[in-house]
Amino acid sequence: MKNWKKIRESGLENQLLAGKFLIREKVMDAVRKFFKNAGFREVETPLLVQSPGTEPYLEVFESELVTPGYDNKKSYLLTSPELSMKKLLSAGLGNIFQICKSFRNGEGLSSFHNPEFTILEWYRVKADYLDIMKDCENLFLFILNELGLNEDGKNTLIYQGIEYDLSTPWERISVSEAFKKYAGMSIEEMLDSEKLVWIAKEKGYEVDDQMTWEQAYNQILLNEIEPFLGKKEMAEEMNTSKKNTGAAESTGKTKPTILYDYPAYQAALSKKKNSDPRFAERFEFYIGGIELGNAFSELTDAGEQEARMIDDLNLRKKLGKTEYKMDKDSIEALELGMPQTGGIAVGVDRLVMLFADAGSIKETLFFPVEDVFDY
Amino acid sequence: MIIKAGSIRKGMYILFKNEPALVTKTDFMSPGKGSAFMRAKFKNLKTGKVVEFTHKSTESVEEIEISSVQMQYLYSDGTDLVFMNPDTYDQVEVPQKLVGDKAQLLIPEAKVYIMTYDDQPIGVIFPQKINLKVVYAEEAVAGNTMGTAKKEIKLETGLIVLAPIFIKEGETVVIDTETFSFVSRA
Numbered sequence: 001m002k003n004w005k006k007i008r009e010s011g012l013e014n015q016l017l018a019g020k021f022l023i024r025e026k027v028m029d030a031v032r033k034f035f036k037n038a039g040f041r042e043v044e045t046p047l048l049v050q051s052p053g054t055e056p057y058l059e060v061f062e063s064e065l066v067t068p069g070y071d072n073k074k075s076y077l078l079t080s081p082e083l084s085m086k087k088l089l090s091a092g093l094g095n096i097f098q099i100c101k102s103f104r105n106g107e108g109l110s111s112f113h114n115p116e117f118t119i120l121e122w123y124r125v126k127a128d129y130l131d132i133m134k135d136c137e138n139l140f141l142f143i144l145n146e147l148g149l150n151e152d153g154k155n156t157l158i159y160q161g162i163e164y165d166l167s168t169p170w171e172r173i174s175v176s177e178a179f180k181k182y183a184g185m186s187i188e189e190m191l192d193s194e195k196l197v198w199i200a201k202e203k204g205y206e207v208d209d210q211m212t213w214e215q216a217y218n219q220i221l222l223n224e225i226e227p228f229l230g231k232k233e234m235a236e237e238m239n240t241s242k243k244n245t246g247a248a249e250s251t252g253k254t255k256p257t258i259l260y261d262y263p264a265y266q267a268a269l270s271k272k273k274n275s276d277p278r279f280a281e282r283f284e285f286y287i288g289g290i291e292l293g294n295a296f297s298e299l300t301d302a303g304e305q306e307a308r309m310i311d312d313l314n315l316r317k318k319l320g321k322t323e324y325k326m327d328k329d330s331i332e333a334l335e336l337g338m339p340q341t342g343g344i345a346v347g348v349d350r351l352v353m354l355f356a357d358a359g360s361i362k363e364t365l366f367f368p369v370e371d372v373f374d375y
Numbered sequence: 376m377i378i379k380a381g382s383i384r385k386g387m388y389i390l391f392k393n394e395p396a397l398v399t400k401t402d403f404m405s406p407g408k409g410s411a412f413m414r415a416k417f418k419n420l421k422t423g424k425v426v427e428f429t430h431k432s433t434e435s436v437e438e439i440e441i442s443s444v445q446m447q448y449l450y451s452d453g454t455d456l457v458f459m460n461p462d463t464y465d466q467v468e469v470p471q472k473l474v475g476d477k478a479q480l481l482i483p484e485a486k487v488y489i490m491t492y493d494d495q496p497i498g499v500i501f502p503q504k505i506n507l508k509v510v511y512a513e514e515a516v517a518g519n520t521m522g523t524a525k526k527e528i529k530l531e532t533g534l535i536v537l538a539p540i541f542i543k544e545g546e547t548v549v550i551d552t553e554t555f556s557f558v559s560r561a
Contacts, residue, residue, distance in 0.1 A: 055408045108381060108403025108413065108432070206434050215431055218406045222414065222429040226406070266407055284407065294407060 002371040003362075020356040020364050023147070027352050028099060030146035031120060034139050040095040040122060045084030047101060051327035052078045054312035055268065059106035060322050061115075076324060077103035080345055081121055082269065083330040086298070089123055089341055090333035097122035099348060111360035112290060114369050118348035125339040128297040129270070129281045132342040133258055136285055136293065137168040140256070147355060157287075159357055164230070164287055165253040171230070174261040175279070182225040190217070191263055191278060213265060229286035230257040256287045269305070270296030287354060295344035302334035380413045381432030388492070390437040391417040391428070395492045399425060403432075420497035423472050443488040443500060448481045456481065456499075458489055469496045479534040480505055480552055501552040506561045507531055508547050515540040528557075 001009075003021070010017045032042065050073060052060050058079045065075040078084075080102050088096055102119045124131055144150045144157055144166060155167040179185045189195045193213040200216040201207040205223075207216070231254065260283035264272055267280030281297035299305050309326050317323055349361040362368040383389065387398045396417035404412040411432035418425045430436065446458040446467065455468035456478060467489055471478055473496070480501060481487075488500040511529035525537040530550070538557040542548060547561035 057405060057410050058408055106411075107405065108401070108411070110402040110404070111400075113403055206431070212410075214409055218409050218412065219429065219431060222404060222406055222412055227427065262407070266409075268408065291406070 003366055003368065004371070007366075020358050021366055023356045024352045024364060026147055027143060027355055028348070030143040031099065031139070031348075031351075033146065034142045035097045035122060038095070040097045040124075041093055043085065043088055043093065043096045043098050044100070045081045045088070045098060047078055047081075047103075048075050049078050049084075049327075050075060051083075051325050051330075052076045053080055053083055054309045054316065054326065055079060056312045056315035056319060056321065058104055058321075060324075061103050061105050062322055074324065076322070079104050080119055082343070082345070083327050085121055085123055085343075086338060086341075087329060087333045089125065090336055090338045095122075095124050109370070109375075111362065112347075112350060112353075114349060114361060114365060116369070117361075120346045120348050120351070121343065123298070123341050123343040125341050127342040128340065129260070129283055129295050129342050132295045132344045133170075133172070133260075133283065133285075134168070135342075136258075136295075136344070136346075137166070137170055137256075140166050141168070143351075143355060149355070157354070159288055159354055160359060162231075162254055162288060165255050167255075170256040170258055170285070172258045172260060173229075175259060175263065176261070178225050178229075178259060179220070182228055183220050185220075187278075196220075217263070217266075226286070226291070227289045229259060229289055230255065231286075231289050256285055256292075258283050258285045267299075267308075268296065269299050269308075271299050271301075290350060290354075291347075292350050292354070293344050293346035295342065298338070298341040298343050300334055300338050300340060302331050305334055306331045376438045377435050378438050379432060380415075380430030380434040380436050381411060383413050383415050383430070383436065388420075388439045388441045389417065390439050391419070391426070394422075395420045395439055395441075395497055396426075397498075404429060420473070420492065421495075423475070439492060441490050441492050441497070443490045445486055446489045448483060448485045448487065450483065451478065451481075458487070458499075467491075467496050469499060473497065474499050476555070477501060477552065479532050479555075480507070480550065482507065482532055503552060504549050504558055505552055506547050507534070507550055509538075509542060509544055512538070512542055512544045512546075514543075 007018050007021065012018045060079060061077040063075045065073040081098055081100055085096060085098060099118060099120050101116055103116050105115060107113050107115060141155060155165060157164045157166055176187045176190060179190045185199060189199055196213055196216045197207055197211050200220060205219055261279040262282040264278055264280050267282060270280040270282040273279045273281055284291050284294050286292065313326060349365060352364045353361045356364050358364050383398055383401055385398055385401050389396050389398055396419050398415050399418050400416040402414045404414050412429050413432050414429040416425050416427050444460060446460050449457045449459050454471055456471055456474060457466055457468055459466050469489065489496050490498040490500060507530040509528050510531050513526055524540045526540050527535050528538045528542055529535050536550065536555060536557050538548065549558040549561050551558050
């Protein structure tokens with residue numbers, strides 16, 4: 001049954017059902033209050049653009065802009081508001097945030113994806129990814145309090161029957177520590193394409209001559225690492241079975257996990273680490289094995305940015321994805337100067353799902369895609 | 376039939392690590408805006424064990440053919456449930472663990488579908504509703520006429536369900552085989 005009919009049948013007073021939808025408004029209010037209290041400006045940037053982000057694996061929704069007297073222009077719904085927001089950073093707006101829709105086409109059905117979804121992005125100037133980690137910790141505690149879910153002051157979020165301790169600091173583990181701890185691999189094995197593919201084969205994954213570093217890396221990450229992030233019991237089980245780790249210590253409580261310092265191939269729009277350029281200043285954070293956000297120390301070097309975008313667009317072409325022009329303004333914004341900035345995108349639907357204690361974002365969206373289109 | 380892992384759907388039967396498995400959940404994934412993966416839960420049809428695995432969307436997997444034949448339930452020997460094909464009199468033994476709680480819905484001669492793969496029984500499909508006799512029900516207390524009042528009744532298979540207070544011992548009632556709940560008088 002479609003969600004709007006379920007709500008009609010059960011009534012708004014049915015907290016078990018309707019509460020999961022109505023909590024969205026409260027979470028959004030809390031997010032806005034958090035950033036406004038911290039002096040961030042809320043901005044709006046276009047959803048319909050000529051040059052969306054160049055992420056090679058994301059597919060876009062394509063349309064056409066018709067203006068009488070002018071040639072029609074190919075137009076696209078953006079996959080994230082990142083490029084426009086960086087122009088505003090270059091324009092000197094300082095700390096900014098935005099809650100808007102983003103669109104990704106060609107994704108399969110899933111409990112954690114919807115083709116049209118709500119994204120929260122914030123950018124903190126004169127800051128880096130370490131500052132954004134703290135923002136994440138503080139934001140989650142703030143929402144917990146605003147929703148009245150922290151009356152005992154224990155900073156506990158109950159999600160799907162498990163108690164998560166949101167107190168700061170959260171667990172932090174680098175990608176290379178995680179590969180060592182959960183998959184038993186060294187940094188050299190993880191970063192070397194040939195070695196990594198060979199290990200994937202040894203581990204029993206299907207490997208053909210098309211297998212790329214990216215696929216092997218992500219398949220190991222998804223099967224052997226991600227399910228344990230922000231999920232204490234299983235992680236400890238792994239710990240006892242593989243006593244060779246010495247990585248992050250156990251706190252005895254289930255905490256969100258910040259996975260940081262991504263291999264430079266996965267840098268996207270993040271800065272490489274000065275101390276070890278094989279890695280980039282990027283993190284994602286997880287609760288209960290669910291990825292909630294993706295953050296960078298933002299790349300501010302225009303030349304490197306342009307080179308990465310050209311590579312991305314070439315890879316898009318090779319992968320058969322929709323082709324479009326690079327957003328030259330976003331390069332110019334860096335040429336003109338953008339302050340050193342930490343930035344992040346958080347999936348608001350997953351955030352709502354978490355605080356609603358729902359197993360799928362589809363239980364919190366009034367109109368998930370399955371209720372809008374015939375499947 | 377060979378399909379791409381990206382096309383795996385809930386309810387499909389897949390040969391997973393060379394064992395027949397039912398797909399119980401699927402989730403598309405694209406880690407870190409990366410390439411496409413399909414995370415799915417596979418319930419091994421022989422052991423009942425559920426395993427999560429994430430395939431590359433482009434990886435090949437084998438969707439398998441499951442056949443099903445209507446059979447009658449005969450008896451349980453403690454570990455297996457024994458069914459008979461009423462046309463051929465062939466008997467099959469289905470491990471009780473494949474049926475789980477639903478064994479509590481079986482009475483002799485009950486008609487169900489037995490699913491087989493490679494001539495091995497791998498599961499039992501029940502009709503959506505079945506009729507069962509009430510073997511114990513407390514008398515309704517006089518004066519308690521609230522329309523929503525429920526009481527526990529015991530059925531001939533030993534299953535206990537909630538039913539309206541007017542249901543009496545000896546009656547036959549309709550039970551939903553998915554939720555194990557009372558539907559109506561038969």
